[in-house]
Amino acid sequence: MIRRLLKIKPSFLISIGAVLFVFSCTKGHNTPNHEKYIAHLKLDSTLIKISEVATNIDVPWDIEPGFDNNLWFTELKGTVNLLDLNTGEKKTVLQLPDVFYKKSHGLLGLTAHPNFKENPFVYLHYTFKIAKEGQQEETKSRIIRYTFENDTLVSPKILMDSIVGKTYHNGSRLVISPDLKLYFSMGDAGNTELAQNTNHLNGKIIRLNLDGSIPEDNPIKNNPAWSWGHRNPQGLVFTNNGVLYSSEHGPNNDDEINLISKGHNYGWPNIHGYIDLDNEKTYAQDSIITEPLIAWTPTLGTAGLAYFDHKSIPEWKNALLSVNLKGRSLRVLKLSEDGNNITNEKIYFQKRFGRIRDIFVDKNGDIYLSTSNRDWHPRYQPWMYDALPEGGDRIIKLSVDKKAKSEEMFIIHQDSAAMKLFSEDWEFDVNDETVGDGERLYMEHCASCHRPNGEGVEGLNPPLANVDWVTGDKGILIRTVLFGLSQPIEINGKIYEQEMPGFSNLTDIELANILTYIRNNFGNQANPIIPGEVFEERKQ
Numbered sequence: 001m002i003r004r005l006l007k008i009k010p011s012f013l014i015s016i017g018a019v020l021f022v023f024s025c026t027k028g029h030n031t032p033n034h035e036k037y038i039a040h041l042k043l044d045s046t047l048i049k050i051s052e053v054a055t056n057i058d059v060p061w062d063i064e065p066g067f068d069n070n071l072w073f074t075e076l077k078g079t080v081n082l083l084d085l086n087t088g089e090k091k092t093v094l095q096l097p098d099v100f101y102k103k104s105h106g107l108l109g110l111t112a113h114p115n116f117k118e119n120p121f122v123y124l125h126y127t128f129k130i131a132k133e134g135q136q137e138e139t140k141s142r143i144i145r146y147t148f149e150n151d152t153l154v155s156p157k158i159l160m161d162s163i164v165g166k167t168y169h170n171g172s173r174l175v176i177s178p179d180l181k182l183y184f185s186m187g188d189a190g191n192t193e194l195a196q197n198t199n200h201l202n203g204k205i206i207r208l209n210l211d212g213s214i215p216e217d218n219p220i221k222n223n224p225a226w227s228w229g230h231r232n233p234q235g236l237v238f239t240n241n242g243v244l245y246s247s248e249h250g251p252n253n254d255d256e257i258n259l260i261s262k263g264h265n266y267g268w269p270n271i272h273g274y275i276d277l278d279n280e281k282t283y284a285q286d287s288i289i290t291e292p293l294i295a296w297t298p299t300l301g302t303a304g305l306a307y308f309d310h311k312s313i314p315e316w317k318n319a320l321l322s323v324n325l326k327g328r329s330l331r332v333l334k335l336s337e338d339g340n341n342i343t344n345e346k347i348y349f350q351k352r353f354g355r356i357r358d359i360f361v362d363k364n365g366d367i368y369l370s371t372s373n374r375d376w377h378p379r380y381q382p383w384m385y386d387a388l389p390e391g392g393d394r395i396i397k398l399s400v401d402k403k404a405k406s407e408e409m410f411i412i413h414q415d416s417a418a419m420k421l422f423s424e425d426w427e428f429d430v431n432d433e434t435v436g437d438g439e440r441l442y443m444e445h446c447a448s449c450h451r452p453n454g455e456g457v458e459g460l461n462p463p464l465a466n467v468d469w470v471t472g473d474k475g476i477l478i479r480t481v482l483f484g485l486s487q488p489i490e491i492n493g494k495i496y497e498q499e500m501p502g503f504s505n506l507t508d509i510e511l512a513n514i515l516t517y518i519r520n521n522f523g524n525q526a527n528p529i530i531p532g533e534v535f536e537e538r539k540q
Contacts, residue, residue, distance in 0.1 A: 034088025039410040040401065041348065043315045049401035053368070054083050054090060056392035060370040062110040062173070063304075063358045063395060067117065071368065073395065076106035076375065078126065080146075080153060083395065094146065094153040100129035103167055103376045103536045105139060109174040109184070113210070120148040121210070123182060125172045127165050137475065139165035143174070143184060143212070159212030160224075163201050166190035167475075173236035173304075177244070181215060182208045183226065185233035185246060192269035195229050203230045203268060205246065205260055219263030229266035229289070235305025235322065236260075243339050247302035247322055248292075252424055255299040256292035257322065257333065259340065264290040273297070293342045294333065298421040301325030303372075304358030308332075310365030312400045323356035323369060325377065326384060326421060330356065330369070347415040351387040353396060367398040379532025384422045430520050430528050438517025441510055445503060446518075454522030460498035462491040465522035474529055477519075478537040481511060508534040 034053070041048040059076040066072045071083040078099030082091045099107055105127040113119040123145050130138040143160040146153035159182075169187030176182055188195045188203035195203025198220055207226035209215055214224050235247035244260040254273030258266055267275075270283045273295035283289075296302075306321040320333040320342070328351050334344035349356070357372035371393045378385050443452065449461040456463035464470050469491070470477060484502035488495050503511065508531035516528035 039412050040404060042411050042413055046313050046315060047401050047404060048398050049404065051397050052394055053085060053088065053397045054395040057394060058392065059372060059375045060393055061108050061357060063360055063368055063370045064110055064112060065360055065362050066112065072110055072112060073370065074107045074110045077101045078107045080110065091151065093151060096126055098128045100127045100139065102539065104170060108170065109172045111174040111176055114176055122146045122148060122153055123174050125174055125184065127170055141165045141170055159208065164189050169232045173233065175236045175238060177238055178242045180210060182210055183236060183244065185236050187232035195231065195268045198223060198225050198228055204228050205230065205233065226262060227260050227264045227266060229268045231268040234303045237305045237307050239307045239339060240309055245305060245320055247305045249302060250299050252299065253297040254295045255302045257294045257320065257342065258292050261290065266290050300327035300421065303356065306359045306361045308361050310361065312365035321359055321367065323359045325355040325357065325372060328354055328356065347418055350415045350419050354388045365400065369396045376532060376536055379535055380530065381424060430516060434513050434516055434528065435520065438513035441514045442517050446514065460496060462489055462496040464518055466524065467491055471519055471524050471526035474533055475537060477515060478529065478534055481515065482538055504538065508538065
């Protein structure tokens with residue numbers, strides 16, 4: 001396999017054609033009143049209607065089939081919602097009281113008991129924060145079960161608590177197997193070595209009984225780990241006959257689809273994708289590593305995963321449906337008869353709907369997708385997206401249409417080739433325009449207290465010159481300027497007691513420029529702060 005990283009950085013332009021497509025919804029085509037027709041997808045022998053069933057959603061993370069023609073969906077900010085597919089009505093049934101929502105923190109995975117009428121249980125995974133001295137944050141997460149009563153979720157029961165987290169790679173998907181076991185994917189939480197340590201939950205696929213206890217037939221006695229060596233699994237699905245697959249984010253290379261087996265090691269951090277490099281071959285001599293079914297470089301941002309085996313779309317029968325974020329597409333991955341290989345890949349919807357986070361197939365063979373265009377990623381890396389729809393996120397339905405009139409249809413087809421994907425290059429340049437604006441704003445808002453040279457005032461206002469907290473944790477620095485300080489602060493062994501006001505009245509761009517200027521002057525040298533980072537801290 002050839003590993004390659006593209007270094008092209010296009011300007012952040014919106015494709016007019018894509019925007020017109022996304023917002024050209026009209027009524028008709030046997031579409032219920034609350035749905036909006038978008039287009040038809042033409043396959044070899046099947047015509048699929050594409051319609052919008054919900055809009056103005058705030059970063060949905062997980063969508064799942066519900067009961068009585070409802071659909072469950074989570075929002076990263078901590079809400080669990082029901083969407084009535086008959087009427088289009090959205091109802092919030094839970095707002096988590098202690099969710100930590102910032103960047104890739106928040107309410108993540110959801111799954112409901114398959115026998116929901118007899119066992120009205122909903123299982124969730126979400127992050128919470130433990131505050132520490134000096135505005136430090138320690139991220140943890142938990143798996144929790146709720147009971148659905150009178151249109152709300154009540155009686156929370158924690159099944160697994162205080163899982164180690166970080167600002168990234170917190171997981172997660174939840175899925176219940178045909179034999180009623182709870183499977184949970186957990187990323188490495190930014191500590192790559194934990195993925196190979198079976199005494200830690202991170203970098204694993206976890207298997208539990210539905211009451212949170214550990215099954216007796218797990219590969220390691222009294223251990224919840226089912227498989228290990230995972231970086232950041234983002235999709236998890238069972239086939240009809242109980243085979244488990246996952247999708248997994250690579251670093252800058254080798255996004256993966258894996259067939260998950262009991263007690264298998266998937267190689268991270270020592271193996272990326274296939275065992276095809278000399279150091280990987282050397283490592284694999286002493287370890288039994290399971291290779292992926294398919295791997296992509298550059299990465300697609302693999303996300304939700306579904307299994308399609310319905311007669312309604314014969315072209316997609318016995319296939320994995322993989323949606324992706326950076327790749328902004330649906331990939332249909334045809335499986336071999338035994339399910340051990342991917343024999344064919346077809347690509348749909350590139351740049352049509354933007355980033356696609358999750359997918360599921362209902363019992364009728366209808367397919368539902370959810371977008372993720374309002375999350376943190378486009379604000380951090382805008383050069384990667386030359387076509388993102390405006391407005392809120394939405395849920396999109398794909399259903400077979402045998403009654404459409406050809407003269408009324410807007411037809412789209414399979415994409416002929418994969419689009420170019422750009423590098424996730426996080427090395428931002430400090431340019432003259434940013435520094436100049438930052439200096440002007442610093443003199444206007446900061447210099448009276450911290451002095452034009454950044455040396456501060458003895459006992460009152462702390463210095464900014466050659467100070468670790470200025471060049472260190474960005475989150476602490478941003479929060480300090482946004483929200484101020486009302487207690488004494490110790491810098492280099494000296495106490496400074498002057499209260500500092502918050503500057504939340506300044507825009508994200510203004511604050512980013514001020515802090516970039518501070519971090520690259522007065523003897524400091526550090527990478528810049530971008531507006532997206534300020535936005536994430538502000539929304540707390």
